[in-house]
Amino acid sequence: MNSSYQLKMTVYSSLLVAFIAIGAFISIPIGPVPIVLQNMFVLLAALILGPVWGLGCVAVYLLIGLAGLPVFAGGTSGIGKLFGPTGGYLLGYLPCVFVTASISKGLGRKMPSDIIAMVIGSLIVYAAGVPWLMAVTSMPLKKALAVGMYPFLIGDALKIVAAAIIAKTLRPVIKL
Numbered sequence: 001m002n003s004s005y006q007l008k009m010t011v012y013s014s015l016l017v018a019f020i021a022i023g024a025f026i027s028i029p030i031g032p033v034p035i036v037l038q039n040m041f042v043l044l045a046a047l048i049l050g051p052v053w054g055l056g057c058v059a060v061y062l063l064i065g066l067a068g069l070p071v072f073a074g075g076t077s078g079i080g081k082l083f084g085p086t087g088g089y090l091l092g093y094l095p096c097v098f099v100t101a102s103i104s105k106g107l108g109r110k111m112p113s114d115i116i117a118m119v120i121g122s123l124i125v126y127a128a129g130v131p132w133l134m135a136v137t138s139m140p141l142k143k144a145l146a147v148g149m150y151p152f153l154i155g156d157a158l159k160i161v162a163a164a165i166i167a168k169t170l171r172p173v174i175k176l
Contacts, residue, residue: 023038023040033085034086039122045057055101058096085133099121
């Protein structure tokens with residue numbers, strides 16, 4: 001890879017790390033799992049950056065949060081967040097971004113395939129987050145789904161549509 005491409009990808013990755021952090025800061029606490037915009041930017045990172053750079057972007061986001069920068073929901077940080085009720089969702093972003101990007105890339109980076117990829121990616125986040133929420137809080141599955149998944153489905157659908165539109169708009173401009 002040439003250095004111009006690597007520089008461009010580093011800049012885009014850095015911007016998306018910042019957007020993920022801003023999306024997490026915009027937080028509406030409704031229980032143990034808040035409503036945030038960060039997952040939309042994680043999905044957007046997958047669509048724009050691809051599997052490897054997207055994974056790196058999300059890993060950097062998680063690392064800076066673990067290091068103490070206030071980039072998690074509501075401006076929080078630290079290793080305690082990974083061991084708290086939302087830790088599974090945060091860790092679920094890693095396979096989410098990789099799988100979403102891989103599916104989108106494999107299916108030709110078109111809006112319908114992007115939407116399918118983001119739905120699957122979102123399900124991965126829930127598959128990691130809900131069991132973690134159950135383990136940390138000792139909630140039964142029914143309650144964990146009621147507080148950790150169901151209230152977010154409509155918002156996630158809107159975020160997926162928004163991310164698909166943003167990706168469709170940005171791709172021709174950034175030429176990746």
